[in-house]
Amino acid sequence: MTQQQGFSLADGGIETDLIGRLGQDLPEEASFVLLDTVEGRNALADYFRGYLDVAAEFGTPLVLDTPTWRASRDWGALLGVSAADLDETNQDAVAFVRALALEHAPGVPLTVAGVIGPRVDDYVAWERMTAAEARRYHAPQALSLAAAGADHLVGTTMFDVAEATGVALAARDARIPVVVSFSVNAAGLLEDGASIAQAIAAVDAATEAGPLCYQLNCAHPDEVRRGLGGEAVLHRIGALRLNAARADAEEDAADTPEEFSRRVLDLTAQLPEVRIIGGCCGTDSRHARSTAARFAAVERSRAGTPRS
Structure with missing residues (x-):
């Protein structure tokens, strides 16, 4: 991240936080089912308010993801949700997040x-x-989210180049910008064996550099670092949504919010175009607050440094 130009905060591990901290039952880890009940919507509101509060405290722009990670045809079928209901759910999710933000932190x-x-x-x-x-x-799903007025799409936890390319093309068909987010394994590679740089180059080549930028998610900062090289395409990475624990760590060995934010800050030294920073599995608004505080301190330090 070019810290002089600021950053946007993003939310964290919505499904893991809803299950672990907020006690929600999410069949197939589908957070969209919570939109169907008052209690579920209250839990979603509790989750999002934590990030809205942090963004308001630090004066940072905020990127909030809709709870629609599972709101596509095959996952809907597993949950007995029809295509028509999925369309309504995706549109409701966008409206819910936007309305909550306007009410809680306008x-x-x-x-x-x-x-x-x-x-x-x-x-x-x-x-x-x-x-x-x-x-x-x-x-x-791309058409539903676009029709609801999402600002952009994010193809999250993409395991391979082919599906990531398909999401980017579906977004183009729906005439909405898209961020492609790759899931990185413990070796710093995609699950299809591609390196981060190879995956970015392949999707860009197949889509005429269609994505706004690329995001890395569902990996610990140390795992991402293993997959970074000196390739020129790394400037296309504009967002990080990372895990609090390594894949091989014990369940209770996750980074504290302070450790997490320090590792993320260190990682951005290799990724100067990162503008959006949030979390993934095992993170919550405490990690966001530590991240916001750490990056705000860096920006203040840089702004106060006399020019030579």
């Missing part, structure tokens, strides 16, 4: 990111789609 500059998740959660090579198949599969 002064916070807000970006609503419409989330599209992977069709299959675990990487199995023979179950993967071609880019054309992914484009068709993700098209209905």
Whole structure:
């Protein structure tokens, strides 16, 4: 991140926080089901308010993801949700996040990111789609989120180049900007074996550099660092949504908010174009607050440094 130009805060690990801290039952880890009940909507509001409060405290713009990671056809079918109901759910999710932000923190500059998740959660090579198949599969959700007025889409937890390309093309068809977010494994690679740089270059080549930028998510900062090289395409990484624990760590060995924010700050030294910083699994608004405080301190320090 070019810290002189500021940064936007993003939210964290919505499903893990809703389950672990807020005690919600999420079948298939589908947070969109909470939109169906008053109690569920209250839990979602509790989750989002934590980030709205941090953004208001530090005066940072905020990017909030819609709770729609599972709100696509195959996951909906597992949960008995029809295509028509999924369309309504995706649109409701955008409206819910925007209305909550306007009510709770109207002064916070807000970006609503419409989330599209992977069709299959675990990487199995023979179950993967071609880019054309992914484009068709993700098209209905992209259209729903675009129609609801999401500011951009984010294809989150993409395991391979083909599905990421399909999401980017579906967004282009829906005439809405998109951020492509790759899930990185413990070796710093995508699950299809591509390096971060190879994946970015391949999606850019297939989409005429269609994504606004690329995001890395669902990995610890140390795991991401393993996958970074000196390739020129790394300037296309504009966002980080990282885990509090390494993949091989014990359950109780997650970074504290302070450790997490320090590792993320250190990582941005290798990624000067990162502008959006949030969390993923194991993070919550405490991690966001530590991140906001640490980056705000860096910006103040830089602003107060006399020019030579």
